[in-house]
Amino acid sequence: MTKEMRSAKDAYSRSLIRFDVVERVVHWSLAFLFFILIATALPLYFPSIEAIVGRRLLLANIHTWVGIALPIPLVIALFGNWGKGLRSDIGRFNLWTSDEVRWLKSLARDPMVELGKFNPGQKLNALFTGSVISVMLATGIILKWFNFFPLSWRTGATFVHDTFATLFVLVLAGHIFMAVTHRKALRSMLTGRIPSSWAERHAPLWLRESNHESEDST
Amino acid sequence: MDGSSSTGQVRPIGRRVFLGITGLGLLGIIFGSKAQRSVSDAIGSGLGGLLPGGNRFRIYSITGSFPNIKPASYKLKVTGLVHTPLTLSLDQIQSMPSVSLVKDFQCVTGWRVSQVPWEGVKLSDVIDAAGATTEARAVEFYSYDGADTESLTISQARLSDVIVAYRMLGGPITTAHGGPVRLYVAPMYGYKSLKWLSEIRLVKKASLGFWEQNGYPVDAWVGNYNGRQDAPIT
Numbered sequence: 073m074t075k076e077m078r079s080a081k082d083a084y085s086r087s088l089i090r091f092d093v094v095e096r097v098v099h100w101s102l103a104f105l106f107f108i109l110i111a112t113a114l115p116l117y118f119p120s121i122e123a124i125v126g127r128r129l130l131l132a133n134i135h136t137w138v139g140i141a142l143p144i145p146l147v148i149a150l151f152g153n154w155g156k157g158l159r160s161d162i163g164r165f166n167l168w169t170s171d172e173v174r175w176l177k178s179l180a181r182d183p184m185v186e187l188g189k190f191n192p193g194q195k196l197n198a199l200f201t202g203s204v205i206s207v208m209l210a211t212g213i214i215l216k217w218f219n220f221f222p223l224s225w226r227t228g229a230t231f232v233h234d235t236f237a238t239l240f241v242l243v244l245a246g247h248i249f250m251a252v253t254h255r256k257a258l259r260s261m262l263t264g265r266i267p268s269s270w271a272e273r274h275a276p277l278w279l280r281e282s283n284h285e286s287e288d289s290t
Numbered sequence: 291m292d293g294s295s296s297t298g299q300v301r302p303i304g305r306r307v308f309l310g311i312t313g314l315g316l317l318g319i320i321f322g323s324k325a326q327r328s329v330s331d332a333i334g335s336g337l338g339g340l341l342p343g344g345n346r347f348r349i350y351s352i353t354g355s356f357p358n359i360k361p362a363s364y365k366l367k368v369t370g371l372v373h374t375p376l377t378l379s380l381d382q383i384q385s386m387p388s389v390s391l392v393k394d395f396q397c398v399t400g401w402r403v404s405q406v407p408w409e410g411v412k413l414s415d416v417i418d419a420a421g422a423t424t425e426a427r428a429v430e431f432y433s434y435d436g437a438d439t440e441s442l443t444i445s446q447a448r449l450s451d452v453i454v455a456y457r458m459l460g461g462p463i464t465t466a467h468g469g470p471v472r473l474y475v476a477p478m479y480g481y482k483s484l485k486w487l488s489e490i491r492l493v494k495k496a497s498l499g500f501w502e503q504n505g506y507p508v509d510a511w512v513g514n515y516n517g518r519q520d521a522p523i524t
Binding site: 116117122123124126127128129162165166167168169170173195196199200202203204206207210211214218219223224225226227228229230231232 | 299300301302303304305307308311312315316318319320321322323325347348349350351352353355356396398401402466504507512
């Protein structure tokens, strides 16, 4: 490796690609569609807001069709060769080291643990959101096309839809709080890139892994 | 994936978390009805008014705002195939023999408020006061919101737990719940219990109501879930 090449490589490694364009588009479409879902859900759920807003059928129709549309960007991204980055990150959500389990049990306080691209909290957030999308879609379909399901299922679906919505709003509030208090991470969801100094502190295993990969390709 | 993380074993915990939460949600569809019953019994209707599974009403309205009707100026018309068309005030309705029911309010979408106290007059008494002609086979209902309509066959309308209600939940019916006067059709799903009742019209054949035009069944029997075998408490 020549001197020039090394300095070029140093400049390059000052930031890493954290999210590719497909992942960012999927993230922000989900965010936008979830926003509409929550906004229309409020009057559907709270009588005092319904009393002001009214137009229940219109709101319910918007809520239903936006809900059905929500998984579409995710599914399109998952099943195409453009979805490599997303699929690889979902693979990261799946696989946990025993260190990560220890980190979670110590409530993020174990200093001995070196983390990869995502910490266990971020992994849980992504996995939970994935479950919420599946469960809300299933229960929402039962509520919309109720004719095909027994009444006890509809009552159950309403209960599950409401419970998961409440839990999701709490988790989402935490997610947004973490985003606005961690500006570099938030910016990486907009620009795709994160400083390698950030990765050194928060995701050292991932930084080593990326350096290793780029050395391999040199 | 995490090629360099050689510290310890790597396990597919993420898949278990995803399948666990999703499975819990899907099991909840099948067993949630029982869970909802015990949750609503446990938390009651105070705090339960806000929590999922609580014993709470959801307010459905079709139009942008509620019709605001003062009890003193309220009028109920009984028209169509009757011998004597009537216009009844709230006082006149309340002077008729009253019935009290304690029955569930079951929405077709699945939520249910159990053991709601209702009070009003039997719909059949109101129909008899006007005197239905032999041609009358069905009854249409109209709302002060100007949009909602409903209907029953004449034999459904004559059931003893189908009432023109002016009290529920231990007080006069609030505007949000369809006051001062609404229909309560105990054996059927909630959308049949039209709010802000303005007119009862006897007809040969009923036209489709608002929710029926939107795909809901015309005959909206709840089945055994709504205590249909219970005799009304008079």
